[in-house]
Amino acid sequence: MAQHYGEHTRAVRATAAAPAPGTPMRIPVYRASTYAFATSRDYAASLTGDGQYAYARIDSPNSDAFAAAVAALEGAHLEGEVHGQGFASGMAAISTTLLALTHAGAHVVASRALYGNTYKLLDVVLRRFGVAVDFVDITDPAAVRAAFRPETVLVYTETLANPTMTVSDLPVLAALAHEAGALLVVDSTFASPVVCRPLEHGADIVLHSATKYLGGHSDATGGVAVGRPDLLARIREARIDLGPHLAADEAFLLHRGLETxxxxxxxxxxxxxxxxxxxxxxxxxxxxxxxxxxxxxxxxxxxxxxxxxxxxxxxxxxxxxxxxxxxxxxxxxxxxxxxxxxxxxxxxxxxxxxxxxxxxxxxxxxxxxxxxxxxxxxxxxxxxxxxxxxxxxxxxxxxxxxxxxx
Ligand SMILES: Cc1ncc(COP(=O)(O)O)c(C=O)c1O
CATH class of the missing domain: 3.90.1150.10 (Aspartate Aminotransferase, domain 1)
Incomplete structure (x- = not known):
């Protein structure tokens, strides 16, 4: 989508491909768990990523369209590609991303002020799998720097922390993380791309509970991860293995919400x-x-x-x-x-x-x-x-x- 368009144009036009005569104005709900192929060879090729849809847990048109639209809004002023992946909830996006980007022996530097379930996921669940976590005052760059270890793989924060509305200094955190060879992963649920686009400030991955502002009408549950294509490929692999993909009906509603x-x-x-x-x-x-x-x-x-x-x-x-x-x-x-x-x-x-x-x-x-x-x-x-x-x-x-x- 053209980068010079204003935010309202981008939001409306990111919700559907340009309509050709006789085609629906918005992407229909693809309510199908499985897709048919002409030959076994075509079926096999789809599983190695030739772009054809095969099975809804792997990829689906509604989830892809929604995630691509969020990626377009989050990377509005960036050169180059931004990718997206849809999830069944915000926690599905967060947990899958963290599992994809960490391993036993890895270390995470996380903000102390996080959504409660994210805090527990890091503090209890990831620790059980051998991931070490230090919670720090994310507004104190010296504390963040002091927490780094050779095994640190990522810094995790929220653009606006729930519920204190503490603002993370994203350019500083990105610089600190990158200097240490780590990634910056940001939950930007409270900001939405209308307030702040963390990728433009150096974040590597941006996560949302789409259940909140992106959908906006309290009628659909979902999550999304957007950012660097190489990282999104790893996150997609983990999503396929773990199974928390965004359902077509939910994707449709969330996608419609994006327009406004x-x-x-x-x-x-x-x-x-x-x-x-x-x-x-x-x-x-x-x-x-x-x-x-x-x-x-x-x-x-x-x-x-x-x-x-x-x-x-x-x-x-x-x-x-x-x-x-x-x-x-x-x-x-x-x-x-x-x-x-x-x-x-x-x-x-x-x-x-x-x-x-x-x-x-x-x-x-x-x-x-x-x-x-x-x-x-x-x-x-x-x-x-x-x-x-x-x-x-x-x-x-x-x-x-x-x-x-x-
Ligand atoms: C900042 C933040 N991130 C993630 C989540 C989790 O999202 P979901 O409920 O869609 O799993 C929430 C839920 O309130 C949240 O406030």
């Missing part, structure tokens, strides 16, 4: 900034985490690495609000909301909230939460497309009813 990603994301980011500023002033609030706030760790970095649209700078659309009063106050705050819905996940059109310590990060001890900078009372808002004034009024009424603690 810039429209949704720009609005969600703008609303999130307005919401964060309004709540930061409420007397019952101890802390608001959003990079739009000048006091946030990532404010300056976000201005450097993230896109600015006609609506202003983009800082992501998750806002974490910690009321005064600890764990119980956080639970009470979430329960008192009337418009924002208590629900898992994020990135959809509806605003949803989670009490972080008891849900998304339940796998982490209080010590690990503290190390990741997460307060036990934190409530994560995934800001949707509702009117900002309605969301702010809802949060204010919920806070107004809490006993204010100093």
């Amino acid at each position: 990603l810039p429209l949704r994301m720009a609005r969600q980011c703008a609303t999130a900034a307005e919401f964060a500023a309004a709540l930061a002033e409420h007397p019952a609030v101890a802390r608001v985490d959003h990079p739009s706030l000048p006091t946030h760790q990532g404010h300056v970095l976000a201005r450097k690495l993230f896109d600015t649209g006609p609506e202003g700078p983009r800082y992501g659309a998750v806002v974490t609000v910690t009321p005064r009063g600890g764990r119980e106050a956080g639970i009470a705050f979430a329960d008192r909301l009337r418009l924002a819905t208590i629900a898992p996940s994020l990135g959809g059109t509806h605003t949803v909230v989670s009490h972080v310590a008891s849900t998304t990060h339940r796998q982490m001890s209080d010590e690990a939460l503290h190390a990741a900078g997460i307060d036990p009372g934190a409530v994560r808002f995934s800001i949707g497309v509702e009117d900002p004034a309605d969301l702010i009024a809802d949060a204010r009424q919920a806070l107004d009813g809490l006993p204010v603690k100093k």
Whole structure:
């Protein structure tokens, strides 16, 4: 796709091949697990990668089209090829990538502030297979450098960390990783390519839970890995062996969602900034985490690495609000909301909230939460497309009813 096109054109045009007369405007759902061949020779050739589809666990048109579209958006301004692979979930993309790029005896340097299941995958599952992992403060380049060993194969981080919205300095991490002969693997779920494209800042592989912003409507589960073709070939091999491919129906929905990603994301980011500023002033609030706030760790970095649209700078659309009063106050705050819905996940059109310590990060001890900078009372808002004034009024009424603690 032409690299000079704007983000909306790219998003719409990355969703389908240019329509020829009489062909459908979008790729139909290929609901088939197996494909027919004229000869045994053709069948055999397909298994060695001649581009023909054979079996849906191996490759499928909907998954390929979706992954190629994400690759086009993530590599929008890059010269050369960017490849993509579709997965049944974000965790499928993450686990397959980590299994493909590590081995017994290898070492990983990972951010301390990661999505809970990713943290557990690294801390428990990969360790069982002989992969050593050091969790570090990813905002401290000296700590990252100090963690490297001769066996370090990759650095793993999130563009915007869940739920603190800590911003990773991707160019610095890429330089450190490459200097040490390691890869930089980035989960960019919270940013989406509308906010930041890590490949343009030196990342080797970018992962998404497509369940979130890419799909955007809370109706499909999937994941995607994009980046260097040689690494994607290894990841594809592991995906075929492990079996977590993206299903055709899910790929279709996620792919359709991509068309409106810039429209949704720009609005969600703008609303999130307005919401964060309004709540930061409420007397019952101890802390608001959003990079739009000048006091946030990532404010300056976000201005450097993230896109600015006609609506202003983009800082992501998750806002974490910690009321005064600890764990119980956080639970009470979430329960008192009337418009924002208590629900898992994020990135959809509806605003949803989670009490972080008891849900998304339940796998982490209080010590690990503290190390990741997460307060036990934190409530994560995934800001949707509702009117900002309605969301702010809802949060204010919920806070107004809490006993204010100093
Ligand atoms: C940052 C991040 N990465 C990965 C995942 C996992 O995605 P999925 O639920 O699609 O497996 C999540 C889920 O919330 C997430 O927040």
